[in-house]
Amino acid sequence: MSSRETAMDLAVRRPGRSPSAGRRSLVFALGCVGVLALGVVLTRTVENPYIFFAGYVVIQYVAVATGWNVLGGYAGYINFGPTAFYGVGVYTAAFLVKAMGAPLPVSIAAAGAAGALLGLAMGWMTLRVQGVYFAIATIALVVMAETVVHNIDYLGGASGLALMPPQAPAWAGGQPQFMLMVMLAIAVAFVAAARWIEISAMGRALRALKASEVAAECAGVPTFRLKLIACAISGAMLAIAGAPYVYYASFIEPGTAFSLALSLNAIAMPLIGGKRSWVGPVLGALLLATVQQAASVTISSELNILVVGVVLIAFVAVAPDGIVGIVEKLTGRRGA
Amino acid sequence: MILELLANAVSTGVLLGCIYAALALGLAVSFGLLHIPNIAHPVFVVTGAFAATVFNAMGWDPLLVSLPLALVFYGAGIAFFEFYSRIYEKRGEADTMQALTLFFGVSLVIETVLVMKFGADQRSTDVDYVGQSLVLGPVVMPYRLLIPALVAPVMVTALWLYLKFTYAGIAIRAVAHDERALSVSGINPGWIKRHAFGLAAATAAISGAALVIVGPIDPFAGRMQIGRAFAVVILAGMGSIPGTLAAGILIGVTEALVGAFGSPSWAPAVAFTMLLATLAFKPSGLFGASR
Numbered sequence: 330m331s332s333r334e335t336a337m338d339l340a341v342r343r344p345g346r347s348p349s350a351g352r353r354s355l356v357f358a359l360g361c362v363g364v365l366a367l368g369v370v371l372t373r374t375v376e377n378p379y380i381f382f383a384g385y386v387v388i389q390y391v392a393v394a395t396g397w398n399v400l401g402g403y404a405g406y407i408n409f410g411p412t413a414f415y416g417v418g419v420y421t422a423a424f425l426v427k428a429m430g431a432p433l434p435v436s437i438a439a440a441g442a443a444g445a446l447l448g449l450a451m452g453w454m455t456l457r458v459q460g461v462y463f464a465i466a467t468i469a470l471v472v473m474a475e476t477v478v479h480n481i482d483y484l485g486g487a488s489g490l491a492l493m494p495p496q497a498p499a500w501a502g503g504q505p506q507f508m509l510m511v512m513l514a515i516a517v518a519f520v521a522a523a524r525w526i527e528i529s530a531m532g533r534a535l536r537a538l539k540a541s542e543v544a545a546e547c548a549g550v551p552t553f554r555l556k557l558i559a560c561a562i563s564g565a566m567l568a569i570a571g572a573p574y575v576y577y578a579s580f581i582e583p584g585t586a587f588s589l590a591l592s593l594n595a596i597a598m599p600l601i602g603g604k605r606s607w608v609g610p611v612l613g614a615l616l617l618a619t620v621q622q623a624a625s626v627t628i629s630s631e632l633n634i635l636v637v638g639v640v641l642i643a644f645v646a647v648a649p650d651g652i653v654g655i656v657e658k659l660t661g662r663r664g665a
Numbered sequence: 666m667i668l669e670l671l672a673n674a675v676s677t678g679v680l681l682g683c684i685y686a687a688l689a690l691g692l693a694v695s696f697g698l699l700h701i702p703n704i705a706h707p708v709f710v711v712t713g714a715f716a717a718t719v720f721n722a723m724g725w726d727p728l729l730v731s732l733p734l735a736l737v738f739y740g741a742g743i744a745f746f747e748f749y750s751r752i753y754e755k756r757g758e759a760d761t762m763q764a765l766t767l768f769f770g771v772s773l774v775i776e777t778v779l780v781m782k783f784g785a786d787q788r789s790t791d792v793d794y795v796g797q798s799l800v801l802g803p804v805v806m807p808y809r810l811l812i813p814a815l816v817a818p819v820m821v822t823a824l825w826l827y828l829k830f831t832y833a834g835i836a837i838r839a840v841a842h843d844e845r846a847l848s849v850s851g852i853n854p855g856w857i858k859r860h861a862f863g864l865a866a867a868t869a870a871i872s873g874a875a876l877v878i879v880g881p882i883d884p885f886a887g888r889m890q891i892g893r894a895f896a897v898v899i900l901a902g903m904g905s906i907p908g909t910l911a912a913g914i915l916i917g918v919t920e921a922l923v924g925a926f927g928s929p930s931w932a933p934a935v936a937f938t939m940l941l942a943t944l945a946f947k948p949s950g951l952f953g954a955s956r
Contacts, residue, residue: 405762406762407762407765407766409704409765409769453945454941454944454945455941455944455945457948458944458948459761460761460762461702461761461765462899462944462948464702464704464762464765465702465704465891465892465895465899465940466937466940466941466944468704468891468892468895469891469892469895469896469936469937469940470937472888472889472892472933472934472937473892473933473934473937473938476930476931476933476934477934479930480928480930480931589888593773596766596769600766631777631780631781632777632781634773634777635773635774635777635778635781637773638770638771638773638774638777639770639774641766641769641770641773642767642770642771642774645752645763645766645767645770646752646767649760649763
């Protein structure tokens with residue numbers, strides 16, 4: 330956002346829909362369909378199953394980074410515990426699979442509800458005071474969620490849980506192919522939702538809130554309610570991204586469901602890509618996750634975390650608007 | 666029997682709470698007074714603990730060696746604050762969220778460097794009094810808890826006296842209160858903040874040594890302590906130094922009681938619950954000035 334654009338401008342201005350905005354939405358929708366179609370074609374033609382496992386991880390990061398960015402990027406409230414929400418999604422699905430062999434759509438819906446509720450509860454307790462308290466509470470939330478799972482024997486406690494999730498439908502051509510398609514559909518839906526939030530009145534209000542909370546409140550933006558909604562949406566998205574993991578891996582444990590690497594990546598990807606628009610998290614996730622998948626054979630996971638950490642510090646210090654911000658500065662124009 | 670259990674749980678809780686207060690003391694300065702949300706502070710403490718184990722392996726007492734190490738940490742804290750303020754304070758208004766992300770990145774980098782240097786295994790110190798206990802009637806206090814716990818009241822008192830009665834200490838409280846007024850009265854607020862952040866880092870060296878006497882730690886031990894340390898500072902009330910000790914003991918005793926009468930595996934949830942409860946119902950904390 331340009332510094333000349335004040336919170337008041339953003340909250341009050343009602344730009345009419347220009348014809349070019351409609352055209353852009355059409356191009357975006359066609360792009361989404363194109364990506365999905367490409368996914369179908371690839372799952373039919375590629376033989377090597379490793380591609381599907383690696384692809385699942387990369388696309389999952391697109392979903393996680395996009396979900397995180399709804400709160401972290403648009404509202405400017407940093408959630409340091411995305412794995413708490415992701416893990417709640419994983420364990421909600423695990424519970425349903427173990428209890429009743431729930432099919433994937435049921436698990437996804439339940440995980441979304443659980444994540445939204447957790448987001449609402451966290452937000453209600455911490456978002457009324459300064460944002461820094463919310464951030465701190467989310468760090469502690471991961472420890473809390475892990476403690477709860479450790480204490481529930483039904484969910485396998487600390488040692489993990491092996492499950493027999495329902496098999497993929499026959500038309501999908503196998504479990505890895507099916508899971509890749511599911512994750513791709515989720516990611517595309519998330520990106521579309523994020524773009525919609527961005528161009529809707531809600532996105533404008535969120536930008537106003539981010540620029541100045543007091544000014545936004547004065548201009549009639551219901552800031553607390555808006556923050557709660559953003560928190561619930563973001564929480565639901567992160568939890569939904571976790572639910573299919575149970576069907577993908579059939580073995581879960583607290584160490585992977587609440588993994589540090591996932592938390593770090595969920596934060597680093599939007600910040601490196603650029604957190605102001607939906608493009609940033611997608612770009613950051615594709616870039617970082619692909620490099621990590623390719624490099625995981627050659628470098629240790631510690632070195633991996635170290636490199637991401639250093640790159641994150643560099644971006645925060647030098648280019649707070651990420652790659653998208655750098656590109657916009659170079660080409661001298663501001664994006665949508 | 667149940668009274669004995671209760672007495673021991675409370676005494677263990679008080680000792681643990683003192684150690685939590687020592688952990689959080691630096692944060693009470695950097696976050697409570699300077700309003701810098703240094704989520705990397707617990708990792709500073711763990712770094713202090715690892716430094717203590719290195720010198721302990723050469724035959725030094727961890728607590729004694731932590732005093733010269735505190736000087737090193739003071740210098741490192743000042744250097745780090747310089748880096749931080751170059752990025753933020755000069756960019757205009759400091760963006761708390763960006764700062765949090767920076768500290769998050771820094772703590773990850775420090776943790777990973779520790780893992781690469783020392784391995785992911787737990788490390789501990791070797792001191793003579795480990796294994797022995799002070800027995801007061803039914804109450805048994807192991808020295809490995811009692812001696813590091815004594816560090817906290819000493820540090821809290823020293824810091825409180827420093828802030829109350831010295832020129833620089835009063836200036837630190839003044840910068841917390843009103844930065845512009847301080848610069849009008851002819852004191853450089855930048856220098857005072859740097860000094861205060863250095864002091865906060867210095868406490869990490871000493872509380873790190875205390876922490877590693879209590880029990881073995883690994884490079885990721887800081888993560889468990891972030892919630893606890895912030896819970897102590899927020900429960901105490903922003904900027905209240907003596908309150909840190911009270912809040913630490915309150916959390917420590919609650920954890921010990923949950924451990925003794927419930928299940929020890931629920932103990933990590935205590936600090937988080939108290940943190941959330943404080944934020945939801947009394948954001949100013951127990952001893953904080955209302956803002």
